[in-house]
Amino acid sequence: MSARILMYHSVAYPPAEGRLKGLYVSPPMFRFQMWYLKVAGFAVVPLQDIAGPAGSGFPQTRTVALTFDDGYEDFSVNAFPVLHHYGYPATVFVVSDRAGATNTWDENSLGIRKRLMTWDTIRELSARNVFFGSHTRTHPFLTRTEKDHAREEIFGSKRMIEEQTGTSVETFCYPYGDCDPAVAEMVKEAGYRIAVTTNRGSVRPGDDPLTLRRAFIRYNTHPFSFFLKLHTGYEERKGRRP
Numbered sequence: 381m382s383a384r385i386l387m388y389h390s391v392a393y394p395p396a397e398g399r400l401k402g403l404y405v406s407p408p409m410f411r412f413q414m415w416y417l418k419v420a421g422f423a424v425v426p427l428q429d430i431a432g433p434a435g436s437g438f439p440q441t442r443t444v445a446l447t448f449d450d451g452y453e454d455f456s457v458n459a460f461p462v463l464h465h466y467g468y469p470a471t472v473f474v475v476s477d478r479a480g481a482t483n484t485w486d487e488n489s490l491g492i493r494k495r496l497m498t499w500d501t502i503r504e505l506s507a508r509n510v511f512f513g514s515h516t517r518t519h520p521f522l523t524r525t526e527k528d529h530a531r532e533e534i535f536g537s538k539r540m541i542e543e544q545t546g547t548s549v550e551t552f553c554y555p556y557g558d559c560d561p562a563v564a565e566m567v568k569e570a571g572y573r574i575a576v577t578t579n580r581g582s583v584r585p586g587d588d589p590l591t592l593r594r595a596f597i598r599y600n601t602h603p604f605s606f607f608l609k610l611h612t613g614y615e616e617r618k619g620r621r622p
């Protein structure tokens with residue numbers, strides 16, 4: 381029995397000159413994937429519901445949660461209308477100090493500057509079945525950050541998103557998937573119930589809700605590999621557990 385958390389970044393065409401095309405899914409491919417979830421009978425649930433407390437019946441097979449890292453503006457333009465069409469909830473992890481600005485943490489290394497959603501857009505979408513989670517304030521490698529600073533990244537971003545949206549923030553995403561037991565403990569202390577990594581795999585009964593695995597959907601995830609990620613143990617095998 382397992383459920384899946386799908387990990388997206390940008391829903392857009394990658395620019396020819398940019399690196400890391402894996403961080404994009406094209407709009408037609410995204411539409412196909414959302415359509416497929418419907419025809420294949422998947423239940424798309426909010427991330428915070430995917431790993432319920434013991435006895436709640438979760439995780440369930442043919443259940444997925446949709447997550448979008450970094451909060452790019454293309455989410456509101458290219459992904460949201462499709463999600464809205466199907467009535468799917470989604471979770472977007474925003475870098476709270478950078479809302480309305482750009483991806484300062486990797487724009488030099490990737491050679492591409494991308495716009496991030498403004499607080500106005502975030503507020504508008506949060507009233508329309510989009511949940512906003514924290515991806516820290518500035519997207520650092522948390523295990524390499526001095527402890528007090530790491531705390532401020534984790535606690536401060538939660539506070540800011542809650543103030544801006546008027547909703548409670550229960551989910552967290554480790555920048556670069558970088559986490560260790562001390563960081564996970566701070567995430568727990570801050571009051572997050574669910575946190576996701578970039579480790580590959582599905583959600584299984586007994587998984588730690590603060591280090592959940594995901595299936596990475598990339599530019600080159602063609603329909604056949606999308607099926608494998610949804611219907612088989614493919615991601616589990618790729619992301620061998622310790």
Ligand SMILES: [Zn+2]
Pocket residue numbers: 449450515519555556
């Ligand atoms: Zn990120």
